[in-house]
Amino acid sequence: MDKALADFVEMLRYSDVPVSISESVDAAETVRLFGYKDRGLLKTALAQVMAKTIEEQESFERCFDEFFSYQINPDLDPENTQEEAENPETSQTAESSPPPTAANDDEGQPSPASGGGEGGGGFSGEQSQGGATAPLIDLLERNDRTELTMAMTAAANAANLRNIVLMTQRGLYTRRIMEGMGLDQVNREISRRNQEGDAAGADRLSGRTELLFDAVRDMVERQLALTSSGKAKQFRQDILKNVRLSNVEHRDFKYMRLLVQRMAKRLTDMNSRVKKVKNRGHLDIRKTMRRNVAYDGILFETHWKQKHKDRPKVLAVCDVSGSVASVARFLLLFLYSLNEVLPKVRSFAFSGDLGEITAEFDRLGPEEAIPYAIDKYGGRSTDYGRALEDFKDLCLNDIDNRTTVIFLGDGRSNGADPRVDILKEIKLRAKRVIWLNPERKSIWGSGDSEMLRIAPYCTTAQTCNSLNKLELILRDLLKSN
Structure with a gap:
């Protein structure tokens, strides 16, 4: 593949036309067959290879017209150019x-190897x-x-x-x-x-x-x-993937939601594939013997032990006070965008009192439910002890060895008792307890932060203040099930 075509493929990908490797190979073969001489024919042929929907066809045509139409023709003698314009016979040779x-190229057709002209507009x-x-x-x-x-x-x-x-x-x-x-x-x-x-x-x-x-x-x-x-x-x-979520401006929320949904779809695709495992791993002796009773014990059919990938139950408990609310917004959006692989998500919000907001997500959808939860439960003095007491009353009996409990908060309880005894009880019942803190670890325990008391009763406690870190944490959650 020549460099001009490679840059054109890159331009298409940046313009939301996903060109796969096999399609790039087909495009290179198309260019080899048709060359760059007839731009109309090349445009039609490449469109058949690269554009798969109406939207992609429109983007492809725009990119093609921009990329393959530029000519570099520096003129450092404008007076001479004006004379040529007045004498078209003189300038005919230069224009043609x-x-x-x-x-x-090999067939005598112009190639865009150096950019410009009939071939290409890139400088590649x-x-x-x-x-x-x-x-x-x-x-x-x-x-x-x-x-x-x-x-x-x-x-x-x-x-x-x-x-x-x-x-x-x-x-x-x-x-x-x-x-x-x-x-x-x-x-x-x-x-x-x-x-x-x-x-x-x-x-x-x-x-x-x-x-x-x-x-x-x-x-x-x-x-x-x-x-x-x-x-x-x-x-x-x-x-935006690496910026602190507490620093995201309101005008970027819509764009961030699209990023979250795209990242969640990628994680969904990775974890919803059915992996077929045949004749691999450890032989299940008991099931193999039972299956072959009809054959007088001759092993015509074998059965192999397979590890069942269980979908976890997730309880998300989010502090929606102050700067933590912006991080909670994206965590909840991320979790509910993973509904194909995490269908059992229950959500809770608190700053003082804690309440369940799962029904609001089912009724309103995440776009409306998240602002509703922040408005209803946010804006109060944070009290982790009171929130854990409410959480214990609401769903402690529902926690079992398939449950993952995710806490999102900075651990600053304004001097109140954080009730780590309840957190210890939750850890004994749950499969894992994950604590996500938007603050860096170097300031855990400073001021009214109770993170040094909270962390020992969590399976994992780590900083999470950007989309990239949030994606990595949820990816690990899905892999470990």
Whole structure:
């Protein structure tokens, strides 16, 4: 697969068109068969391979038109261009010539190896063998569009222009490309001419350098337009996955919910697959003998011991006071998004009194039930002892060796007794007790924090203040069942 096609596949993936490895191989074979000469035919053929739904077809067409339509054609002599416009016969030859950056493939068709032209809009290929070798000063003096374009493309590749993500990076990449082309030599030549009294030559070279700056800046902005939307989206996702949940702004809640649902779907897919195990592991002697009684004890049929993967019962107890409420919001959303593999989730919320909110989730759904729970049970002085007493009265008898109890809270009980004796009783009954604390471990036990007393009565107690950490904890929960 050539680099231009690889970058086009990457652009599609950033634009929510999931292109698999096998589809990428099919796309490379399609390009080999049809080439880049007929863009309409190539677009139709690649769409059959890569776009699978109407939405993906629309994204594919937009990405294709943007990626395969860009031509780099720097012109450092506008006056000459105006003369060519007034004399179309003179400019006909130049317009009909093939794009300067396009190398030829085996069938004589333009290839997007160097970006631009009929082939591709990315700057991802290798410079052709006939690449620019003359100094930039000479190219500027001759206004050699072909070699200037090749030099720009080579410098863009060296500067990794394809990695541009943010608008603020435009100046940085423009400067890197110009320096890669030989800007320092040009500046020294301009200074030398001024010192020797050749002001006209210095002004001419300086003016063409400025025009080259404009051409490079256009190339950078075009590449940013091609990749920024998808890469910026990915960049934003990576940031939101690692940001402290207590610092998430309200305007990002909707986007965070989509991230949680996507992560939960991935965990669901990983843990809902039926793994077929046949003739593997330990032989079950008793069942094998019983099955073969009809054959006078001859072992025609064997039975193997298989480990049954049980779906756990989950009780989620969430502190919804203060900054902990934002973390509770995403934990509850995560748990209820895993309903295929965690169908038995009961939820409780507290700050002072504790109450069950499972019915509200079933009736309203998580989008409405979570704000309802925060509004009803939040905003009070936190009392872990009172909350554990209410929890004991509500469901202690329902806890058995298949139950996982998840507590979410900072362990700050405002000086009240945290009732760790109840927590100890819960641990003796449950399969595991998990305590998630949004605060870092270095401040556990400081001030009114009771975490040093709480942690010994938990199967695991750890910091959880981002989506990535929350996903890892729930992944471990699912694996251990």
